[in-house]
Structure formats: structure tokens, C-alpha cells
Amino acid sequence: MSLLKSARRIVVKVGSALVTNDGRGLDVEAIERWATQIAELRQMGREVLLVSSGAVAEGVLRLGWAERPKRVFEQQAAAAVGQMGLVEAYETHFRAHGIMTAQVLLTHANLVDREQYLNARMTLVELLRLGIVPVINENDTVVTNEIKVGDNDTLGALVTNLVEADALVILTDQRGLYTADPRSNPDAVFVAEAKAGDPALERMAGGAASSLSKGGMITKILAAKRAARSGAATIIASGREPDVLVRLAKGELIGTHLAPSTSVMHARKQWIADHLRAAGRLTLDAGAAKAILERQTSLLPVGVTAVEGEFVKGEVVSCLDPEGNEVARGLVNYSSADARRIIGCHTEEIEARLGMPDRPELIHRDNMVVR
Numbered sequence: 001m002s003l004l005k006s007a008r009r010i011v012v013k014v015g016s017a018l019v020t021n022d023g024r025g026l027d028v029e030a031i032e033r034w035a036t037q038i039a040e041l042r043q044m045g046r047e048v049l050l051v052s053s054g055a056v057a058e059g060v061l062r063l064g065w066a067e068r069p070k071r072v073f074e075q076q077a078a079a080a081v082g083q084m085g086l087v088e089a090y091e092t093h094f095r096a097h098g099i100m101t102a103q104v105l106l107t108h109a110n111l112v113d114r115e116q117y118l119n120a121r122m123t124l125v126e127l128l129r130l131g132i133v134p135v136i137n138e139n140d141t142v143v144t145n146e147i148k149v150g151d152n153d154t155l156g157a158l159v160t161n162l163v164e165a166d167a168l169v170i171l172t173d174q175r176g177l178y179t180a181d182p183r184s185n186p187d188a189v190f191v192a193e194a195k196a197g198d199p200a201l202e203r204m205a206g207g208a209a210s211s212l213s214k215g216g217m218i219t220k221i222l223a224a225k226r227a228a229r230s231g232a233a234t235i236i237a238s239g240r241e242p243d244v245l246v247r248l249a250k251g252e253l254i255g256t257h258l259a260p261s262t263s264v265m266h267a268r269k270q271w272i273a274d275h276l277r278a279a280g281r282l283t284l285d286a287g288a289a290k291a292i293l294e295r296q297t298s299l300l301p302v303g304v305t306a307v308e309g310e311f312v313k314g315e316v317v318s319c320l321d322p323e324g325n326e327v328a329r330g331l332v333n334y335s336s337a338d339a340r341r342i343i344g345c346h347t348e349e350i351e352a353r354l355g356m357p358d359r360p361e362l363i364h365r366d367n368m369v370v371r
């Protein structure tokens with residue numbers, strides 16, 4: 001049975017190629033169809049948030065450029081132009097069903113700052129309570145390559161976790177996941193059901209098919225793995241399949257269904273796991289890495305052999321085993337300068353090194369997510 005049948009709160013993500021009719025211009029008929037389907041979902045008692053790509057692709061078209069520009073400031077200009085087209089189209093077509101839309105542009109920085117994260121969550125939940133469909137995109141105009149989420153499959157998963165949605169539906173230009181990219185492998189076999197997070201899926205999925213899109217199938221598979229941590233199911237399906245959302249919600253099996261595992265991460269730990277970049281890195285000795293992996297213990301300074309990067313207390317840092325593999329991430333109790341002074345120390349030596357008593361752990365287990 002479709003994983004959407006019992007989902008009450010749903011994030012729907014639509015990709016650039018779909019939204020812009022393969023780069024020919026905003027596909028207003030497709031937008032009209034999705035609005036009609038989402039209106040019907042709402043009548044079925046479901047809450048829907050829409051994550052829409054297409055700002056850059058539409059902007060490129062409106063500006064008369066031949067292809068997606070390489071330079072960041074040109075992409076940002078295109079996004080600002082194209083986003084106008086997106087919101088206008090969504091607002092018009094949802095209004096025809098008596099539904100208001102709200103534009104929400106998010107950045108990675110908004111989602112890692114705890115206060116902004118909680119604010120974004122409250123705002124989105126309030127919009128849903130008011131019966132509004134939030135239309136979400138990355139705020140491309142203000143983010144640079146280094147600090148952006150980068151693709152809307154990942155943004156869709158972050159939003160799913162943020163609002164604790166039950167399901168993420170990724171609509172794209174393929175039926176779903178195949179064992180290899182069907183464009184270049186005619187023998188590829190369709191995958192109807194799998195477990196989100198299964199590493200075999202990552203080996204099947206390739207990159208984006210055209211310069212219009214960013215992610216490809218791999219970001220969709222990784223998005224499913226990310227969304228599964230908060231217990232959400234992911235469905236990858238064709239946005240061109242007639243009535244796809246409504247049929248899924250009624251229980252029909254369409255597309256690839258990726259079920260979450262049964263263990264769900266606590267919301268606060270989820271927020272830590274959804275930091276896409278760590279502010280610094282701690283290298284652990286073999287004993288500390290093992291204790292964290294096997295017993296989920298706190299990280300004490302005595303088990304750390306090196307500190308890389310500059311960070312302040314409370315930032316997210318990555319913990320590496322002696323071979324350099326990430327074993328955990330967590331909120332650090334010390335700045336990088338203080339951490340460098342106490343690594344290798346036993347707890348009773350910390351006070352002497354720093355001149356004052358402080359927390360015994362570098363990262364407390366409650367603030368740590370084991371990979």
C-alpha cells in the first residue's frame with residue numbers, strides 16, 4: 001500500500017525540469033494540475049507544504065540566456081527574476097481553489113541557528129493552521145556556493161524534518177528510481193519499494209540529467225535517508241503522472257516508495273544531524289571512537305588527539321576516528337582554543353589547564369548524533 005495513505009502532513013517537492021517544462025518556460029498547466037491535486041488533498045484532511053525548484057531555470061529563460069550561468073552572482077540574479085514567476089504562478093492557481101499561498105525562502109543558516117530554526121518551524125506550522133500552502137525555495141539570492149543547501153531534494157528533507165512531516169513526495173521527470181540512470185541504461189530495472197538509507201540505493205543513483213536541475217537521483221536517495229531519521233517516508237514519482245498525488249494519498253502504489261526504519265531520532269538530535277557543515281573536526285583515539293559508536297558515550301577530552309578549525313562553544317563539530325571517518329557530530333562545550341588546551345587531559349586536569357572548573361565532556365551524549 002502507498003506510504004502516503006496514512007500521511008497527514010506532507011511535503012511535496014517539484015523539480016526544475018518539471019516546473020519549467022524542460023526549460024521551455026513555466027509549465028502553468030502542470031502547476032495548475034498540482035494545485036488542483038493539493039486542493040483535493042487538503043479536502044481529504046491533509047496538510048501540504050510545497051518545495052518548488054525552478055527559480056534559476058525560469059530566470060535564465062526570462063533573461064534570454066542560453067544556459068544556466070556558471071558564475072554565482074549571475075545564478076543569483078536569475079533566481080531573483082525566476083522566483084517572481086514561480087510565486088505568481090502558484091498564487092494564481094491555488095487562488096482558483098480558494099487557497100492562499102505564502103512564499104518562504106530559507107537558507108542553511110536559518111536552519112542551523114536554533115532560534116531561527118524554531119521560528120521557521122512555528123511560522124510554517126502557523127501557515128498550515130491557517131489553511132495556507134507554503135511555497136518554499138532556497139533563498140538563492142543571498143547564499144554563496146560555500147554556504148548553500150544547494151539542491152531542493154535536500155531542502156525538502158530538511159523541511160520535512162523541520163515540520164515533522166509524515167512523508168516527502170519528490171516529483172521528478174522519471175517514474176522513480178531505477179537500478180541505473182534509465183537515460184543511459186535502457187536495461188535499468190524499476191525499483192518500486194526499498195528501505196530508505198539502504199546503501200545499495202546510493203550505488204544505483206546518478207547525478208542530474210540536464211543543466212536545468214541541480215541534484216539528480218542521488219540527492220533524492222540521500223534526502224530519503226535524511227527524512228527517514230525523523231520517521232518520514234519518501235516517495236519518488238513522476239510529476240507528469242495524472243493525478244499522482246491524490247492517487248498516492250488514496251493508497252495506490254505509484255513511483256518508488258522508500259520506507260523509514262523504525263528508530264526515529266529525537267527532534268533536537270535531528271536538528272544537530274541536519275547541520276550540513278561542521279564548524280570544526282576532532283580526531284578521536286580508537287578507544288573513544290569505539291565507545292561512542294558502540295555505547296553512545298559522551299566524548300571526554302582524554303580521548304581526543306587533534307582539533308581542527310576555529311569554532312566557538314555550542315557550534316556543531318565533527319568527530320573522526322583515527323582513520324578520518326566521521327563517527328559522530330555534536331554541539332561542543334568548548335571553543336577550539338580551549339579544546340586545544342585540554343585534549344588528552346583527564347577530567348581532573350581540566351581546571352588546572354583552563355584556570356576554572358568546567359564541563360567534564362567536550363561533547364555530551366545528549367548533544368551528539370552518532371553517524
Ligand SMILES: Nc1ncnc2c1ncn2[C@@H]1O[C@H](COP(=O)(O)OP(=O)(O)O)[C@@H](O)[C@H]1O
Nearest residue numbers: 015016172178180181204206209213215216217
Ligand atoms: N538510478 C536512477 N534512476 C532514475 N533516474 C536517475 C537515476 N540516476 C540518475 N537519474 C537521473 O536523475 C534525473 C532526475 O533528477 P533531476 O534532473 O535533478 O530532476 P529534478 O529537477 O526533478 O530534481 C532523471 O531524469 C535521470 O536522468
Ligand SMILES: N[C@@H](CCC(=O)OP(=O)(O)O)C(=O)O
Nearest residue numbers: 016054055056151152214215
Ligand atoms: N533553488 C534552486 C533549486 C535548484 C534545484 O535544486 O533544482 P532541482 O534539482 O531541479 O530540484 C532553484 O529554484 O532554481
